[in-house]
Amino acid sequence: QVQLVESGGGLAQAGGSLRLSCAASGQTFSSYAMGWFRQRPGKEREFVSAISWSGGSTYYAGSVKGRFTISRDNAKNTVYLQMNSLKPEDTALYYCAAKRTVLATLPPQYDYWGQGTQVTVSS
Numbered sequence: 001q002v003q004l005v006e007s008g009g010g011l012a013q014a015g016g017s018l019r020l021s022c023a024a025s026g027q028t029f030s031s032y033a034m035g036w037f038r039q040r041p042g043k044e045r046e047f048v049s050a051i052s053w054s055g056g057s058t059y060y061a062g063s064v065k066g067r068f069t070i071s072r073d074n075a076k077n078t079v080y081l082q083m084n085s086l087k088p089e090d091t092a093l094y095y096c097a098a099k100r101t102v103l104a105t106l107p108p109q110y111d112y113w114g115q116g117t118q119v120t121v122s123s
Helices: none
Strands: 002-007 010-013 018-026 032-039 046-051 058-060 068-073 078-083 092-100 117-122
Touching (some): 032 078, 046 078
């Protein structure tokens, strides 16, 4: 079992930055690939970014590539999402998720989820 707690959300202006954190507890964090997803009102949960267990592989949705950076610190059991050049369309509830073995982009492929942290970007 893995417990995930997101933090770092809040209000930002367009063009600004936020850094999300996801702290994990429970089973060995370093054996899990981690992902960030977001859900906007009335929309389905969508993939944002993912990182392999070692941090050696990362993947981004086209809408955030070049603006967001995912990273992890296995010594701190934490994964991060640095969000730069924020846009109003980035406004959403952001979730982190964990899955065994390789990284993936589909929500059903993930085993554990946090409760989410709200990001609101004003124009």
